[in-house]
Amino acid sequence: MPVPTSAPTEHQLLRDTVRTKIHDAIMDGTLEPGERLNDDELIAWLGVSRTPIREALSQLARAGLIEMAPNRYTRVTTPRPDEVVEALQTLGVLFGGVVRLAVPRLGAGARKRILAALDATIADFETHDVAAVNHDALDVFALYVAECGNADLQRVCRDTTDGLGFRLRLPNLDELVDWERMTEDFRRLRTATEAGDNIGAELATEAIHQLPGEKR
Incomplete structure (x- = not known):
């Protein structure tokens, strides 16, 4: 039998709009880590009813950007030092596969964009600009995600990487990881990407x- 199709409802579109606005406010620092999110204040800010707000907050909680405890609090996630390694490793599992798929597919323009973004990220590492690293490193891998050609993997990354990346937004991140080794690994990633070596790029990623791999 024919499968019925329907356009997104106004309610669905409203929920998605609300989610995007709250998401962007978290990512740009307008809503700070640990900040409580009050329904009435969100209603006044966004000009919508409670239902799409609660649905959007639930989606953001699944993405790791919001912490919710029923009848206690809804607040922006606070990055914690003890979560850094787990968040890094989870990103590594995702991005390793993305890079392996993407590198052989890169056209000249995409490769040039990625290499330029890697150069900017490496410069951030060399100057120990922690805030810039937190932003630019995720942007680099977003470029690989866009080129990997796997819609399922792209969807998983879209749904999870912001929350995982947000957990790395610590001002003393360079004290929690091996900064010099990470800088060198980004250089390895650049070299492998430029050479079209997807296995080398995956291992560098x-x-x-901080995933265990080949011994140095």
Whole structure:
């Protein structure tokens, strides 16, 4: 029998709009880590009813950007030092596969964009600009995600990487990881990407994210 199709409802679109606005406010620092999110204040800010707000908050909680405890609090996630390694390793599992798929597919333009982004990220590491690293490193891997050609993997990354990356937003991140080794691993990633070596790029990506691999 024919499968019925329907356009997104106004309610669904409203929920998605609300989610995007709250997401962007968290990622740009307008809503700070640990900040409580009050329904009435969100209603006044966003100009919508409670239902799409609660649905959007639930989605953001699944993504790791919001912490919710029924009848206690809804607040922006606070990054914790003890979560850094787990968040890095989870990103490494995702991005390692992404990079392995993406590198052989890169056209000249995409390769040039990724290499330029890697150069910017390496410069951030060399100057110990922690805030810039937190932003630019995720942007680099987002470029690989866009080129990997796997819609399922792209969807998983889209749904999870912001929350995982947010957990790394610690001002003393360089005290919690091996900064010099990570810088060198980004250089390895650049070299492998430029050479079209997807296995080398995958191994460098996994090393960046503290996954165990080949011995040095």
